[in-house]
Amino acid sequence: MDWASLAFYLIATVCVLSAAGVVISPNPVHSAIFLILCFLNIAATFVLLGAEFLAVAQVIVYTGAILVLLLFVLMLVDTEKLPDFHTGQPVQRVVGLILGLILLLEIGAAIVARSIEGQPGSASRAEVEAVGGNTQALGRVLYDDNLLAFISVSLVLTVAVIGAIVLALPDRVRGTNKQRGTGTINLGHPVGADGTPLALPQVRGEAPIPPMAPGTLRPVGADRRIVMVSDPDTYNTVGQHEEPLPDLGDDDASRRSLAGRQGEGTR
Amino acid sequence: MMEVGLNHFLMLSAILFIIGLMGVLVRRNLIIIFMCVELMTNAVNLTLVAFAWSLNSIDGQAFALFIIAVAAAEAVIGLAIIIALSRRAHTIDVGDVRTLRD
Amino acid sequence: MVENPLWVALIVGAVLMFITLTGMAYMTWFERKVLARFQDRLGPTRTGPFGLMQPLADAVKLLGKEDLVPASADKWVFLLAPIIIFMTAIVGVSVIPFGGEISIFGFELNLFAADVNVGALVILALGSVGVYGIILGAFASANRFSLLGGLRAAAQVISYEMVLALSLVGVFMLAGSLSLREILVAQQDNLVFDVFGLSISLPNWFILSQPIAFVVYIIAAVAETNRAPFDLPEAESELVAGFHTEYSGFRFSLYFLGEYINMIVISLFAATLFLGGTDGPFAQDIWGLGVLYLLAKAVLFLFFYVWLRATLPRFRFDQLMGIAWKVLLPIALLNVLFTAFVRLISNGEITVPGWAWLIVAGVAIGALLLSLAGERTRSDHSRPAAQAGD
Numbered sequence: 001m002d003w004a005s006l007a008f009y010l011i012a013t014v015c016v017l018s019a020a021g022v023v024i025s026p027n028p029v030h031s032a033i034f035l036i037l038c039f040l041n042i043a044a045t046f047v048l049l050g051a052e053f054l055a056v057a058q059v060i061v062y063t064g065a066i067l068v069l070l071l072f073v074l075m076l077v078d079t080e081k082l083p084d085f086h087t088g089q090p091v092q093r094v095v096g097l098i099l100g101l102i103l104l105l106e107i108g109a110a111i112v113a114r115s116i117e118g119q120p121g122s123a124s125r126a127e128v129e130a131v132g133g134n135t136q137a138l139g140r141v142l143y144d145d146n147l148l149a150f151i152s153v154s155l156v157l158t159v160a161v162i163g164a165i166v167l168a169l170p171d172r173v174r175g176t177n178k179q180r181g182t183g184t185i186n187l188g189h190p191v192g193a194d195g196t197p198l199a200l201p202q203v204r205g206e207a208p209i210p211p212m213a214p215g216t217l218r219p220v221g222a223d224r225r226i227v228m229v230s231d232p233d234t235y236n237t238v239g240q241h242e243e244p245l246p247d248l249g250d251d252d253a254s255r256r257s258l259a260g261r262q263g264e265g266t267r
Numbered sequence: 268m269m270e271v272g273l274n275h276f277l278m279l280s281a282i283l284f285i286i287g288l289m290g291v292l293v294r295r296n297l298i299i300i301f302m303c304v305e306l307m308t309n310a311v312n313l314t315l316v317a318f319a320w321s322l323n324s325i326d327g328q329a330f331a332l333f334i335i336a337v338a339a340a341e342a343v344i345g346l347a348i349i350i351a352l353s354r355r356a357h358t359i360d361v362g363d364v365r366t367l368r369d
Numbered sequence: 370m371v372e373n374p375l376w377v378a379l380i381v382g383a384v385l386m387f388i389t390l391t392g393m394a395y396m397t398w399f400e401r402k403v404l405a406r407f408q409d410r411l412g413p414t415r416t417g418p419f420g421l422m423q424p425l426a427d428a429v430k431l432l433g434k435e436d437l438v439p440a441s442a443d444k445w446v447f448l449l450a451p452i453i454i455f456m457t458a459i460v461g462v463s464v465i466p467f468g469g470e471i472s473i474f475g476f477e478l479n480l481f482a483a484d485v486n487v488g489a490l491v492i493l494a495l496g497s498v499g500v501y502g503i504i505l506g507a508f509a510s511a512n513r514f515s516l517l518g519g520l521r522a523a524a525q526v527i528s529y530e531m532v533l534a535l536s537l538v539g540v541f542m543l544a545g546s547l548s549l550r551e552i553l554v555a556q557q558d559n560l561v562f563d564v565f566g567l568s569i570s571l572p573n574w575f576i577l578s579q580p581i582a583f584v585v586y587i588i589a590a591v592a593e594t595n596r597a598p599f600d601l602p603e604a605e606s607e608l609v610a611g612f613h614t615e616y617s618g619f620r621f622s623l624y625f626l627g628e629y630i631n632m633i634v635i636s637l638f639a640a641t642l643f644l645g646g647t648d649g650p651f652a653q654d655i656w657g658l659g660v661l662y663l664l665a666k667a668v669l670f671l672f673f674y675v676w677l678r679a680t681l682p683r684f685r686f687d688q689l690m691g692i693a694w695k696v697l698l699p700i701a702l703l704n705v706l707f708t709a710f711v712r713l714i715s716n717g718e719i720t721v722p723g724w725a726w727l728i729v730a731g732v733a734i735g736a737l738l739l740s741l742a743g744e745r746t747r748s749d750h751s752r753p754a755a756q757a758g759d
Contacts, residue, residue, distance in 0.1 A: 012275075028298055046313075059494040064496075099289075133546070142329055
């Protein structure tokens with residue numbers, strides 16, 4: 001048995017085990033790490049199949065960008081509300097397993113009994129080396145034969161970026177707010193220990209700063225914030241109200257939730 | 268152990284596809300379902316590249332590269348939808364997101 | 370693509386790894402000495418002559434520290450994160466060509482561990498996987514400040530990674546290949562200029578053909594390795610120590626040394642891509658001289674890194690991201706466009722009449738003036754809309 005076969009069996013084993021880990025692991029971040037491992041092994045398989053450029057493209061794009069995005073989303077989504085792994089009916093899991101095994105047997109039978117042959121192409125190892133390597137051969141195919149598809153894919157990517165930015169904007173930023181202009185940050189009038197507004201020292205040449213009347217909407221202290229309410233259909237701002245900031249307490253519960261203990265069951 | 272041929276690679280990608288499929292059916296967390304969909308896409312990529320290798324064609328690799336690029340676009344939009352959904356519905360359990368159904 | 374037999378590649382790889390580890394240890398010494406001289410003091414002098422045993426002393430100290438794992442941290446991920454960053458950094462040395470084919474004791478081998486067809490992309494890919502070391506480390510320490518710092522560091526590394534890759538596309542176009550050995554070979558031709566009857570022969574180093582790409586690469590490289598002046602996420606005065614707050618002892622040293630190895634690999638990469646690598650006078654004749662040239666060029670870059678750290682103040686995070694996306698990325702893209710254009714013209718595939726150049730120059734200058742005017746009128750207190758960690 002030569003090195004390629006040994007490498008293939010090793011890589012395939014790790015690949016399948018890590019894919020199983022993605023599905024079985026209760027913690028989403030552990031699932032993501034198993035998926036990273038799986039993708040790296042798939043990239044190694046690509047190298048075994050002689051597609052080196054595709055292997056590095058897989059690592060850079062899939063492992064290095066898409067999964068990083070996934071991890072960002074996992075960490076920024078509120079983890080207290082993640083559903084429990086075991087709230088699904090157990091019968092669902094058994095049925096899923098059986099269906100999966102049956103489908104696997106069917107696909108296996110189809111693979112072994114394969115009778116439709118494809119058309120062999122013109123890119124054997126020697127011809128690819130003559131062009132200059134895998135990258136050069138792939139470049140010729142992409143830019144000479146499939147140029148239109150290539151440019152369309154770049155358009156798709158641009159539109160996807162714009163769409164994602166629009167979808168993921170926080171509600172406060174979206175919508176027109178005609179009341180807020182550019183310029184000064186209004187921190188509200190400082191109050192003394194007894195709650196009455198303090199008299200601010202007057203800067204020479206400027207008018208004295210009057211204390212604000214109660215009831216005007218602006219941030220009154222460090223424990224409140226203004227939230228803009230936007231209409232979900234048109235994304236226009238339809239009002240604003242004050243609400244107290246959530247309490248980032250120091251007790252175990254909040255520390256655990258913010259630390260990302262995303263248990264889908266109880267820990 | 269035999270020499271590694273096309274069937275081995277196809278079986279590997281079939282197993283990965285089935286594992287991804289079972290993950291989509293069984294799990295309830297939206298993000299993990301998304302990960303399993305990506306796993307299935309990669310299994311298909313592996314099939315394409317395996318055929319390209321066995322038939323001495325480079326078109327399979329070009330197609331797989333397009334799939335990677337479009338999957339990146341799909342991942343970006345899918346995750347943006349998940350973020351927007353988690354903000355409004357405050358949950359990412361697929362069982363709870365049923366406003367269209369009701 | 371030139372291949373080493375497998376066992377030769379393993380031995381060369383092991384030797385290179387050993388040399389890199391030693392280099393990394395002495396990089397810490399180098400930095401402390403040079404920083405000290407910039408700051409008008411001496412640096413380590415007591416541990417051995419010229420403080421040369423300082424890395425050993427540091428290692429003993431760090432190994433002796435208590436190894437803390439926070440109680441509510443995710444233990445396996447906490448262990449995994451520094452290992453990821455260290456390993457991906459050091460694997461990068463395997464694709465850098467330290468020379469061509471040499472024969473030692475009548476035995477032929479190539480002075481690199483692997484010459485893959487996509488060698489330059491391998492280093493970029495390793496940088497992409499290295500981001501996980503930061504994110505997972507930040508996440509696993511059950512500390513919300515570490516998480517924020519880690520996400521910011523990751524966002525910075527990803528943005529500058531893209532700028533890095535784009536700045537290198539011009540070099541790849543000129544060399545016609547992604548393989549580092551072929552890029553080296555392409556730089557060994559000589560450009561001969563006839564100036565006023567004298568013919569000057571310059572080496573075809575890509576720093577001369579792609580100066581803008583070189584500048585963009587240097588800035589992006591400094592930002593990619595989280596070094597000053599782009600080290601906001603891990604600076605001592607911000608967020609305690611950023612994403613590696615909770616790490617102590619040997620784990621912390623893994624992060625720290627991983628960063629140094631990253632610096633070394635990127636310096637070697639820059640030396641290979643832009644400064645001709647092992648190219649130099651008489652490099653072809655004496656077989657050790659090429660390696661010495663490469664190491665000297667890498668030390669030049671490392672000195673530049675330390676110089677930047679000693680001299681410049683730190684960027685704020687939104688300034689940092691603004692530079693990447695608004696300044697460096699357009700410059701890199703324009704460089705790619707321009708290089709492609711020049712390449713097509715010099716190959717004779719398209720011809721451009723003289724008046725077209727005037728129009729292009731006019732449009733370029735107009736765009737430049739407009740963008741400068743736009744920068745001045747935009748007010749400076751516009752908040753960044755959606756930062757990571759917001």
